[in-house]
Amino acid sequence: MDKKEKCIKSNLIYDGKILSLYKDEIITPNNITTYREIVRHKGGVCCLSIKDGYIYFVKQYRYAYSKEILELPAGKLEDNENPIDAMKRELKEEIGFISKSLEYMGYMYPSVGYTDEIIHLFYSSENEVTSTARDIDEFMDIIKIKIEDSYRMLDNNEFEDAKTIILLSKLRKVLLKD
Template identity: 35%
Template structure:
């Protein structure tokens, strides 16, 4: 696979933000020529599939400025520096939904857009949920509605393009596959 590797020749940071940093890298291609790559550096994130004891999926509805629209998504959030993904998952579940869980299990991790970004999302399933008496607060610039839906209702939200992001579509398809296989969410 070494014949596919691009070697970085030069690297320049052109933006440092609260969520992302942007670099332009000059790379030497496998054929010896050079090219430029614009790379988004991201600290990583978690996403959680919360399933109630009644088998409902807890989702959040929020406005996404980049899309200029409201989307329905599974709870998710950015890793804080030095924070373990499982701790981030617990925190985000509580902040965004007002639920805590007894069982939190890592399912998989995946890159969101490896063509230009290094963001990795760690996907968890949260079960044995209970409502918090004193729910943690959302970030000051975050506003969400919490929904509890059946798998069938979630699939309808996908058809209606209310669920329109990859992590949530992946989560819904995961649950659908588990149901088709007659398995508990393993």
């Protein structure tokens, strides 16, 4: 059965700086007319970086959840930006790393029910340390955690951020091999 839903009319409700909200009128495969609320987003990048046996995280206040969240360094894509270039920029800005070995680890859809956002995932095992260069409205602490301790925290459900949990999980075999 073809499960495709057809858009009859796309209605832009809000056109923001980082996302656009649409309320689209659609027809289901069995000919029912209904609406889909969709957040369109330019996408982002996230990287697990290693230096001397530590994984580098950032801790920042996330307004939507009203608390600080521990995450792997990440950021949004600029218009038509290559994910590799975006990832290099974000690593420099957030943790002051220049990656010498950026490896693509696939991508993820953070919330398929209401957004088309794609997050590209990376792994960087060789890094040169320089200074950070944060945006003026970005406040975060760099938190380095030993690889084994990071996995203990993962197993104890201490991470909350989806991209962080997924990248740690994908790299478990590589990082805990001995």
